[in-house]
Amino acid sequence: MMQRPSDELLVAYLDGEVDEAQFAEIADWLDRDPSLRARLTNLSETTTLIRDAFEPVLREPVPERLFAATHAKPETNVVEFPPKAAAWRVLGTTKRQWLGMAVAASFACFLIGASINFGGPSGDAGPTKTADAKLENFVGYHNLLINDAYGNGLRELEIKPEDTDTKIALPSDVILPDLKPWGLVFIGGRRIISEGKPTFQFTYTTDNKDLGPVTLFVTNTTEPDVEPTFDKREGVNLLYWRHRGHGYYIVGGANKGWMWSLKNDIAYQLKAM
Amino acid sequence: MSDTFSEQLVASLPRLRRFARGLTGTVAQADDLVQSACERALTRRHQFQEGTRFDSWMFRIVQTLWIDHVRSRDVRKEEAEVEDDKVGTDEPMRRAEARLALEEVRRAASRLPPEQRAALMLVTVDGFSYKEAAEIAQVPVGTIMSRLARARVALMTILEQGGGLRGSTDDAAAQR
Numbered sequence: 001m002m003q004r005p006s007d008e009l010l011v012a013y014l015d016g017e018v019d020e021a022q023f024a025e026i027a028d029w030l031d032r033d034p035s036l037r038a039r040l041t042n043l044s045e046t047t048t049l050i051r052d053a054f055e056p057v058l059r060e061p062v063p064e065r066l067f068a069a070t071h072a073k074p075e076t077n078v079v080e081f082p083p084k085a086a087a088w089r090v091l092g093t094t095k096r097q098w099l100g101m102a103v104a105a106s107f108a109c110f111l112i113g114a115s116i117n118f119g120g121p122s123g124d125a126g127p128t129k130t131a132d133a134k135l136e137n138f139v140g141y142h143n144l145l146i147n148d149a150y151g152n153g154l155r156e157l158e159i160k161p162e163d164t165d166t167k168i169a170l171p172s173d174v175i176l177p178d179l180k181p182w183g184l185v186f187i188g189g190r191r192i193i194s195e196g197k198p199t200f201q202f203t204y205t206t207d208n209k210d211l212g213p214v215t216l217f218v219t220n221t222t223e224p225d226v227e228p229t230f231d232k233r234e235g236v237n238l239l240y241w242r243h244r245g246h247g248y249y250i251v252g253g254a255n256k257g258w259m260w261s262l263k264n265d266i267a268y269q270l271k272a273m
Numbered sequence: 274m275s276d277t278f279s280e281q282l283v284a285s286l287p288r289l290r291r292f293a294r295g296l297t298g299t300v301a302q303a304d305d306l307v308q309s310a311c312e313r314a315l316t317r318r319h320q321f322q323e324g325t326r327f328d329s330w331m332f333r334i335v336q337t338l339w340i341d342h343v344r345s346r347d348v349r350k351e352e353a354e355v356e357d358d359k360v361g362t363d364e365p366m367r368r369a370e371a372r373l374a375l376e377e378v379r380r381a382a383s384r385l386p387p388e389q390r391a392a393l394m395l396v397t398v399d400g401f402s403y404k405e406a407a408e409i410a411q412v413p414v415g416t417i418m419s420r421l422a423r424a425r426v427a428l429m430t431i432l433e434q435g436g437g438l439r440g441s442t443d444d445a446a447a448q449r
Contacts (some may be wrong), residue, residue, distance in 0.1 A: 008422040015396060017403050017418070046428045047397055053378035054398050057291040063304055066290075069311035070282040140316030192337075193309050198346030 005029055010040055014047060069144070134194060135240075135249075139233040141192060142215040142251040145203050170200060173217050173246070177269045180205050182262065185214055194219050214252030216266060221247045228263055230256055239263050243272040278318055281327045282311060285305060288328065289335055295394035296339045298383030306342075307353070310335045333409045336391050343387045380432040389424035392417050397425075 002025045005013070012018045013026045030037050122163035170176070176186065184204035193200050206212035221242055228241040239259040240249040248266065250259055266272070289310065293303035313334055314321075321330050382390060388410070395406040396417070403421075407414045 006325055006422070007426050008418050011425050012403070012418055015403070015421070043425050046425050046432070049375075049378045049432070050382060050393060050397050050428065053375040053382070054291050054295055054394070056375075057294050058287045060287075060290070064292065066286055066304060066311065067283065069308045070279055070286070070315075076419045136316055137313060140312055144312055192312075193342065195304055196342035204346045206413065231405050 002026075002029075004033070004036065007043070009041075010036075010043055014044055016042070035099050075155060095223050110230075122206075135231055135233050135238055137194065137235045138215075138217050138238065138249050140235065141201055141217070142203070142213075143186070145190075145201065145215065146205075146213050174200055175204055175270055177216065177266045179214075179262070179265065182206070182211065182265070183208055184214060184262075187213075197221070209253075211254045212252060214254055214262065217247075217249040217251065218270070219247040219249070221245060223247070228260070230259070241267075241272070243267070246272060248272055278321070282314060282331070285328050285331050289331055292332060292394050292399060293335055294337070294379075295382060295398060296335070296387070296390055298379070299418075306335060306339055306368065309338055313338065326405075329405055329409055332395065332399070332401075333411070336409055337396075337411075339391070340387060378432065381428055385427055386429060389420045392420040393424040393428070396421055414431050 002022070005026050009022065009026060013023065015205065018026065030040060176189070179186070183206045185206065186202060186204050189200060189202040192201055194217070197220045199217055201215060201217050203215045204212060205214075222245070223242055225244065226240075226242040228239055231238045231240070236251060236253060237256070237259055238249060238251050239249065239262075240246070241254075241263070248263075248270070250262055250266065252259070252263070286307065289307045290303055293306040293310075294300065297303045297306055310331060314331060321327065372449065381392065391410060392406060394408060395401045396403065401409065403414050403417050407417045410417065
């Protein structure tokens with residue numbers, strides 16, 4: 001004969017998860033022990049309550065953004081967008097006049113000495129399994145938004161080129177980079193969650209298929225700074241680095257040269273260098 | 274991407290939202306979680322094994338994302354403290370009102386530790402067997418059994434003490 005059934009066994013009994021012998025013994029205990037019956041009744045009530053409490057969620061209309069999230073075509077990479085004007089939280093252009101020289105100079109440095117970081121993981125900063133998943137996810141998010149542009153998914157973006165349509169505010173230390181000098185037009189962005197932290201996704205497009213579309217992800221991180229590192233996932237290029245509590249990930253089909261130049265510009269604008 | 278994959282994803286949305294609501298305690302966080310899960314599923318659809326249960330696979334993604342999120346926020350300690358905290362009164366009328374209010378039940382559920390909450394949602398609300406819930410949560414069946422019992426007892430206690438009137442740490446965090 002078993003000892004007085006524990007709460008675990010009572011709950012399993014309620015859930016139909018005990019075997020025949022246990023069932024018979026528990027039933028026998030319940031026949032003989034009124035306090036056990038009361039305990040079972042109370043536990044049973046919680047079952048009904050918790051089911052009833054969440055039942056209405058099934059009847060709620062599903063938000064359109066979730067339907068959009070199920071209809072991406074990640075295997076499609078090339079897309080053309082109608083150009084739109086980006087006029088939201090962009091920096092002024094005065095700083096840009098000398099930036100071309102800085103970009104050119106740093107690009108030259110990159111060609112000479114910085115290529116050690118390209119083509120794969122580098123030293124201690126090599127990608128872990130988690131880092132791999134993050135990179136794959138960012139490529140997925142990039143593809144998802146790019147392919148949304150074919151349909152109506154852009155309506156769901158939280159950050160739109162027009163001020164009035166912006167649904168969320170950016171933190172004070174995250175600025176939307178102005179990439180118009182590169183011919184890249186901001187088409188929209190949104191806030192996502194990456195590894196439990198808010199991450200901002202900004203996507204740009206251009207008629208220049210060698211350069212765009214391109215997406216920048218800015219995430220919060222407690223990980224140490226990392227030098228710019230090039231990677232590739234599912235045929236999509238990534239250039240990422242971490243600087244003072246933020247991770248920056250440029251994702252797109254642009255080649256390494258373009259990516260590096262964009263990185264310099266973005267790092268300058270976001271004070272991330 | 275196959276149409277079937279997308280169709281299964283769409284079909285699972287209401288249940289995923291319910292599961293996520295139970296985990297997060299708020300509408301906005303729940304939908305963010307489901308959206309992230311859909312996007313992760315799309316990027317990893319090659320990992321889904323035909324012939325296995327699609328809903329279990331999706332629930333696992335939601336659960337994993339949520340647990341990662343919770344761990345990253347390090348809210349476990351706070352929630353454990355809430356669990357041990359004694360609130361409310363034994364006033365019968367107050368208890369009866371709490372029992373009638375489904376919102377209070379949801380609040381009470383949101384005060385459970387995340388792992389217990391997940392087990393409760395998977396088995397009690399969504400009807401997964403212990404074995405299936407264990408596979409989704411990637412823990413032994415015995416762990417699910419233990420979490421469920423603790424969750425049900427804790428829920429019963431919270432409701433007897435006056436419901437989840439104090440709100441969850443997640444709610445508080447969401448409002449910050």
